[in-house]
Amino acid sequence: MNVCYQIGWNLFKFLGSVFFSFRAIHPERIPLTGPVILAVNHQSFLDPPLAGICTQRELYFLARRSLLKWPILGPLMLKVNVIPVDRGAGDMAALKAVIRVLKEGHATLLFPEGTRSRDGKLQKAQAGLGMIIARTGAPVVPMRIFGAHEALPPDGRSFHASPVSVVVGEPIRFSPEELACKDRELYQRLSDRVMDAIAAIRYEP
Numbered sequence: 001m002n003v004c005y006q007i008g009w010n011l012f013k014f015l016g017s018v019f020f021s022f023r024a025i026h027p028e029r030i031p032l033t034g035p036v037i038l039a040v041n042h043q044s045f046l047d048p049p050l051a052g053i054c055t056q057r058e059l060y061f062l063a064r065r066s067l068l069k070w071p072i073l074g075p076l077m078l079k080v081n082v083i084p085v086d087r088g089a090g091d092m093a094a095l096k097a098v099i100r101v102l103k104e105g106h107a108t109l110l111f112p113e114g115t116r117s118r119d120g121k122l123q124k125a126q127a128g129l130g131m132i133i134a135r136t137g138a139p140v141v142p143m144r145i146f147g148a149h150e151a152l153p154p155d156g157r158s159f160h161a162s163p164v165s166v167v168v169g170e171p172i173r174f175s176p177e178e179l180a181c182k183d184r185e186l187y188q189r190l191s192d193r194v195m196d197a198i199a200a201i202r203y204e205p
């Protein structure tokens with residue numbers, strides 16, 4: 001890990017333990033080498049750092065470009081492997097950057113839903129994840145975060161020191177035959193398959 005990433009990882013490991021009684025369940029399912037996509041449901045601003053501390057492996061993240069304008073926090077994001085993305089129909093430059101990172105053998109954390117859920121419930125997956133899978137063949141580890149919506153709702157106006165847990169599912173691996181026909185229909189089907197795997201994850205406190 002680079003120095004800034006290591007500091008951030010340790011900081012959120014501490015904050016997660018103190019404020020959220022954070023638990024990572026089955027983190028051993030995350031491969032420690034080779035390209036891999038960690039696919040997580042999206043409930044809160046807490047999701048990236050708390051999902052990120054489930055593994056000591058250095059990750060790459062997508063974040064909307066406007067966040068980089070925040071004082072102090074914005075410049076730091078670029079030092080912890082954040083890839084800026086423009087909101088809208090789809091930022092091909094950001095998607096290509098993720099594809100390049102995976103082809104170099106790194107790991108990335110992505111949200112199939114694209115944006116945070118307003119009510120904490122799972123949303124429909126976007127086709128962008130499927131395109132990345134089809135172009136890289138990278139395995140996907142489905143992960144589901146529980147409690148982040150209650151701890152810090154999407155409006156960001158209230159904070160609650162309540163439990164948050166992340167459950168890591170079994171990796172999904174794709175054969176070349178499954179990725180052969182690269183079109184939007186395939187992309188959506190791949191994204192839906194991952195979202196179904198996330199939805200199937202259960203957690204009993």
